[in-house]
Amino acid sequence: MKRNIFDKAEGEDRIFKDERYLYPEFVPERLSHRDSEINSLVYAFNPVAKGGKPHNVFVTGTTGTGKTVSVKYVLNELEEYSDRAKKLYLNCFEYNSRHAILAAIANFLGAPLPRRGLATDEIYSKMLEAMKKVDFFPIIILDEIDQIMNATESSNLLYDLLRVIEYQRNRFGLAIISNDPAFTAKLDSRVKSSLAEETVVFNPYTPIQIKDILKERANYAFQRSALSEEVIPVAAAHAAKRGGDARVAIEALWKAGREAERENAEKVELKHLKKAFELVDSVSALKHVKELDNNEKAVLKIIAEFSPIASGEMYEKYCASEKEPLSQRRVSEFITNLEKRNLVSAALISMGNKGKTRQISLTTSKEAVLKELTD
Numbered sequence: 591m592k593r594n595i596f597d598k599a600e601g602e603d604r605i606f607k608d609e610r611y612l613y614p615e616f617v618p619e620r621l622s623h624r625d626s627e628i629n630s631l632v633y634a635f636n637p638v639a640k641g642g643k644p645h646n647v648f649v650t651g652t653t654g655t656g657k658t659v660s661v662k663y664v665l666n667e668l669e670e671y672s673d674r675a676k677k678l679y680l681n682c683f684e685y686n687s688r689h690a691i692l693a694a695i696a697n698f699l700g701a702p703l704p705r706r707g708l709a710t711d712e713i714y715s716k717m718l719e720a721m722k723k724v725d726f727f728p729i730i731i732l733d734e735i736d737q738i739m740n741a742t743e744s745s746n747l748l749y750d751l752l753r754v755i756e757y758q759r760n761r762f763g764l765a766i767i768s769n770d771p772a773f774t775a776k777l778d779s780r781v782k783s784s785l786a787e788e789t790v791v792f793n794p795y796t797p798i799q800i801k802d803i804l805k806e807r808a809n810y811a812f813q814r815s816a817l818s819e820e821v822i823p824v825a826a827a828h829a830a831k832r833g834g835d836a837r838v839a840i841e842a843l844w845k846a847g848r849e850a851e852r853e854n855a856e857k858v859e860l861k862h863l864k865k866a867f868e869l870v871d872s873v874s875a876l877k878h879v880k881e882l883d884n885n886e887k888a889v890l891k892i893i894a895e896f897s898p899i900a901s902g903e904m905y906e907k908y909c910a911s912e913k914e915p916l917s918q919r920r921v922s923e924f925i926t927n928l929e930k931r932n933l934v935s936a937a938l939i940s941m942g943n944k945g946k947t948r949q950i951s952l953t954t955s956k957e958a959v960l961k962e963l964t965d
Contacts, residue, residue: 604813605851605858611811612844614837617662622806623799624656630790631664635763638727639672644763646785650771651792653874654835657767658733660792665729665765675763676726682737683880688747691732692717695751695762699724714750718757729763736768737880745778752784769881794834801826803836804843812847817858821846824860828867832932838874842866871932872954878931879962885916887963889924893934894959897952901925901936904950925950933959 610616621628634645649657665677678698685691689710696703696713701720703713721728730751738744748764755761766773766787774782774789795803804822821843829839843858845866850858882890892907893899899907901922909915925948928934936948952959 604856605816605847607811607813607816609811609844609847611807612840612847614841617659617666618806620806621656621660621663622802623795624660624792627656627660627790627792628664630788631661634788634790635664635668635675635729638675638729638763639668641674643761644727644729646764646787647766648774648785648787648789649765649767649792650769650773650789652794652833652835653769653878654829654833654837654839655792655794656836657792661731661733661765661767665731668729674727675729677729677731679731679733681733682735686737688738688743688750689713691738691747692750695728695730696720699728718754721754721757721760724760727760727763729765731765731767733767734769735766736770736773742778745781748777748781748785752781795829795836796834797826797830800829800834800836800839804839807840808843811844812858815857816847816850818860820860821858821863825863832871832874833930835874838870842870845869872958874932876954876958876962878933879959881931882928885920886924886927888912889921890928890933890959891963893925893928893950894952894956894963897934897956898949901948901950 611618631647631649634647636644638644647661649661651657662677662679665675668675669677678695680691680694682691685694692710692713693703693708696717699717699720700723701716703716708716735744738747748766751762751764764785764787771791774785774787777785801822804826808817808822825839825843825846828842829835832838842863843866846858846862849862849865853862855862879887879890888911889904889908892904892911896904896907904925905918905921908921915921925934925936929936932953934950935953936950938946939949940946
């Protein structure tokens with residue numbers, strides 16, 4: 591009998607036991623090193639379970655600090671505890687306009703919408719009508735909300751959601767997630783006063799905490815003895831250098847396992863992890879391009895086009911391209927920020943009799959960066 595090419599013989603799963611524990615969207619049953627933040631989220635949403643109205647929540651912190659997974663974890667628990675609450679998770683990289691988000695919420699509430707053709711105000715009206723009929727409390731998670739087109743669009747969207755109570759007795763619970771701790775400060779004053787949010791700050795994980803998290807995930811994801819001893823410590827150290835980004839470490843571990851499996855290796859070795867770092871760091875860095883402000887994007891564009899380039903020459907090109915260029919010190923701060931996001935590297939090099947300068951290089955594909963800047 592012919593064996594299907596996707597079938598594996600018994601004993602062939604040497605690497606993974608269940609790789610889903612390493613998926614980016616996976617929400618574990620227990621979250622390590624986030625007790626205080628989880629307690630703050632529980633406090634904010636607890637009134638729903640008692641028939642009351644929750645506090646709106648603003649969740650902030652750098653990438654990979656557990657913001658999204660913690661919010662999902664708490665609201666999963668709330669849904670399990672009370673059938674009064676239902677959450678809708680929207681990532682604003684995908685839903686990046688007021689129109690798209692209101693349409694998604696209207697669908698969530700059961701409003702029948704045509705696939706195209708409705709103006710934003712019409713969608714809002716249908717959402718309000720649907721809100722009258724729901725028998726649950728909707729909690730909307732807006733992840734990476736700073737990716738909505740601009741601050742005005744964000745303010746208008748939040749104002750729409752906050753003023754629902756003017757038309758209905760019901761209201762929404764809001765969980766707003768952003769890497770930018772100053773996001774709410776940039777909103778329209780009418781929104782800031784109505785939002786009245788609880789702020790929950792997620793600080794970066796320490797290397798030891800990342801190591802603990804990786805061990806827990808690896809215990810469920812990998813077969814016993816499938817990882818070389820040094821893999822988890824090196825992955826944790828690498829993530830710590832990236833600002834305590836546990837998500838990078840988890841994804842690198844997953845991709846290292848896939849690489850070892852592809853090679854039909856006995857176990858995951860450092861060579862597999864290093865290959866995974868290259869891929870994960872590149873993807874992670876490119877994602878950060880969308881988070882940059884216009885001045886940082888202008889600097890990155892010059893570096894991408896002329897990499898490697900000396901800092902003095904880079905500043906001259908920047909001044910030539912901008913009508914109102916900023917100071918060299920300010921531009922130097924932009925470069926430091928680009929370094930932190932792993933988009934560029936800056937090395938001090940000797941110029942002989944002319945002294946020393948910083949040579950700035952792109953850390954990933956020029957074509958990929960320029961594409962992100964123009965999209």
